[in-house]
Amino acid sequence: KQEVTQIPAALSVPEGENLVLNCSFTDSAIYNxxxxxxxxxxxxxxxLLIQSSQREQTSGRxxxxxxxxxxxxTLYIAASQPGDSATYLCAPTDNYGQNFVFGxxxxxxxxx
Amino acid sequence: xxxxxxxxxxEVTEMGQEVTLRCKPISGHxxxxxxxxxxxxxxxxxxxxxxxxxxxxSGMPEDRFSAKMPNASFSTLKxxxxxxxxxxxxxxxxxxxxxxxxxxxxxxSGTQLSVx
Numbered sequence: 001k002q003e004v005t006q007i008p009a010a011l012s013v014p015e016g017e018n019l020v021l022n023c024s025f026t027d028s029a030i031y032n033x034x035x036x037x038x039x040x041x042x043x044x045x046x047x048l049l050i051q052s053s054q055r056e057q058t059s060g061r062x063x064x065x066x067x068x069x070x071x072x073x074t075l076y077i078a079a080s081q082p083g084d085s086a087t088y089l090c091a092p093t094d095n096y097g098q099n100f101v102f103g104x105x106x107x108x109x110x111x112x
Numbered sequence: 113x114x115x116x117x118x119x120x121x122x123e124v125t126e127m128g129q130e131v132t133l134r135c136k137p138i139s140g141h142x143x144x145x146x147x148x149x150x151x152x153x154x155x156x157x158x159x160x161x162x163x164x165x166x167x168x169x170s171g172m173p174e175d176r177f178s179a180k181m182p183n184a185s186f187s188t189l190k191x192x193x194x195x196x197x198x199x200x201x202x203x204x205x206x207x208x209x210x211x212x213x214x215x216x217x218x219x220x221s222g223t224q225l226s227v228x
Contacts, residue, residue: 042222043222046218049213089155097215099160100145101157103154104154
C-alpha cells in the first residue's frame with residue numbers, strides 16, 4: 001500500500017525566501033505525481049503534474065522535480081509571497097494513473 | 113466552465129438520517145472522484161467513476177455509503193444511516209483522462225458534513 005509523507009509539516013518564512021517542500025512515497029511504481037495547493041475552507045487546486053517519464057515541471061515561480069526510483073519529489077517555490085500561504089499536498093498515483101494517494105501536506109506561512 | 117460544482121456546501125444532520133451529497137463534474141471530463149478529508153486521516157479516495165461506471169470503490173468505508181453516476185453530468189454520494197464519525201469534508205473531483213496532463217484533478221469546493 002502506497003504511503004506518502006511530507007516534510008516539513010509546517011513552515012513559516014519571511015517574504016522573498018526560496019523554499020523547498022519535500023514529498024516521499026514508498027511505492028515507486030507510480031504513473032504520475034501531482035502537487036496541489038489547498039487554502040483554508042477551500043478545495044484543492046492542482047499546481048503541477050509530473051509524468052513518471054519526466055524529471056521536472058515548471059510553472060511560473062514553481063518547479064517540481066521527481067525521482068521515481070528513490071520515491072521522492074520536491075516542490076521549489078522561488079521568491080515566496082504572502083499569497084503563497086496555504087497547505088501544499090503531493091499525490092502520486094498508482095500504475096493505472098487514477099488512484100491518487102495524498103500526503104498529509106505542508107502548511108506554509110509566508111510573512112510580509 | 114464553472115468548474116466542479118458541489119452541493120450543499122454545508123450539511124448538518126442528526127445521527128441515523130440519510131445524507132445525499134451532489135456533484136456536477138466539468139463538462140467533457142471522463143473521470144469523477146469522491147474524496148473525504150478529516151484531520152485524523154487526511155484526504156482519502158472513496159470511489160471513482162470512468163464514463164459513469166464505478167471503477168474502484170475499495171475506499172468506501174461501509175455499506176452505509178453508496179455512490180451513483182446516472183449520467184455524465186451528475187453524481188451522488190449517499191450515507192444511510194449517517195453516524196457522527198462520518199463528519200468530514202467530502203470533495204468531488206473530475207479529470208479529463210487520456211494520460212499526460214489530462215490526469216490533472218479539478219476539485220469542487222467540498223461539502224462540510226456534520227452528523228450530530
